[in-house]
Amino acid sequence: MAAVTSRTQADSVPDNLDDLVLHMADVGVRRGGTDLLQGVNWRVELDERWVILGSNGAGKTTLLRLAGAELHPTTGTVHVLGERLGRVNVFELRTRVGFATAATGNRLPQDEKVLDVVVSAGYAVLGRGREEYDRLDTGRAADLLKAMGIAGLADRTFGTLSEGERKRTLIARALMTDPELLLLDEPAAGLDLGGREDLVARLTDLALDPDAPATVLVTHHVEEIPPGFTHLLLLSHGGVVAQGLIDEVLTGENLSAAFGQSLELERSGDRFFARRSH
Ligand SMILES: Nc1ncnc2c1ncn2[C@@H]1O[C@H](COP(=O)(O)OP(=O)(O)O)[C@@H](O)[C@H]1O
Ligand SMILES: [Mg+2]
Numbered sequence: 488m489a490a491v492t493s494r495t496q497a498d499s500v501p502d503n504l505d506d507l508v509l510h511m512a513d514v515g516v517r518r519g520g521t522d523l524l525q526g527v528n529w530r531v532e533l534d535e536r537w538v539i540l541g542s543n544g545a546g547k548t549t550l551l552r553l554a555g556a557e558l559h560p561t562t563g564t565v566h567v568l569g570e571r572l573g574r575v576n577v578f579e580l581r582t583r584v585g586f587a588t589a590a591t592g593n594r595l596p597q598d599e600k601v602l603d604v605v606v607s608a609g610y611a612v613l614g615r616g617r618e619e620y621d622r623l624d625t626g627r628a629a630d631l632l633k634a635m636g637i638a639g640l641a642d643r644t645f646g647t648l649s650e651g652e653r654k655r656t657l658i659a660r661a662l663m664t665d666p667e668l669l670l671l672d673e674p675a676a677g678l679d680l681g682g683r684e685d686l687v688a689r690l691t692d693l694a695l696d697p698d699a700p701a702t703v704l705v706t707h708h709v710e711e712i713p714p715g716f717t718h719l720l721l722l723s724h725g726g727v728v729a730q731g732l733i734d735e736v737l738t739g740e741n742l743s744a745a746f747g748q749s750l751e752l753e754r755s756g757d758r759f760f761a762r763r764s765h
Contacts, residue, residue, distance in 0.1 A: 509668070511527050516553070523725050524550060529550075531703065536716040537716070538712050541707060550722065554668070555670050567668070568583050582664065584669075587661035599645050601648065608661070655689070668703070671704045674690070687714075690704065690716075717732065718732060719733045721741055723746070723747070728744050729745075738752060750763060751763070
């Protein structure tokens with residue numbers, strides 16, 4: 488009995504918060520009488536790379552916005568990088584998180600140069616009000632563009648980029664501040680096959696880099712799961728269907744439960760494919 492009691496307490500009040508990138512205990516988010524999330528328990532450790540998978544409207548972006556300290560839970564507790572939401576200055580906390588989402592791309596000035604789109608992440612976050620960026624910052628931004636395979640686009644304006652190039656620019660921007668947590672909301676959405684495959688390969692490089700931050704990637708396609716990602720959380724109607732190691736959790740049965748139809752899962756090497764079962 489004693490063991491059961493102590494485990495329950497450990498789940499609600501984490502004792503190793505310093506090692507935890509994210510901790511959510513019985514989290515719910517309610518808007519206009521609707522539960523966008525309910526009963527979510529989730530912990531992410533330093534060296535983990537998570538995929539959040541679920542259909543449109545499942546609550547994936549809402550979960551990611553909690554992780555990015557952009558939203559407070561209606562119920563339950565959320566710790567981000569050891570800080571409890573509601574008891575911490577979220578503006579400071581957000582400087583430690585890199586968040587790449589199409590919404591950021593839409594807010595950015597379309598006539599800004601690609602290199603500046605990346606450098607200005609540090610500028611906005613640090614708020615130093617400098618007119619000129621440090622050479623070090625510019626060098627880091629150039630390195631990140633190179634790592635994302637778009638070094639040649641540094642002087643192009645953001646508005647002239649293809650969808651895939653925009654996505655890669657936004658990931659470089661999210662990495663600019665050397666975040667402790669990287670959040671990617673549907674980075675492969677809208678990409679053609681070549682663009683998707685290129686991005687998956689780059690995300691695999693990132694996932695396998697031991698210096699890369701803990702990462703959470705949202706998608707609704709199993710084909711977009713980059714090799715190197717370690718964990719999976721399946722979300723449906725705001726609730727967790729299953730979570731844990733990808734190899735254990737990604738099954739046809741769990742996928743069918745998450746997407747509400749009978750699905751078959753195929754694995755080919757380190758990639759996954761799904762289709763409706765006959
Ligand atoms: N402020 C809000 N008020 C009411 N419903 C919302 C609000 N924000 C999102 N939703 C709804 O919550 C559900 C989950 O949204 P979201 O987290 O964006 O899902 P996903 O990213 O998985 O597609 C959707 O049905 C969406 O329409
Ligand atoms: Mg979404």
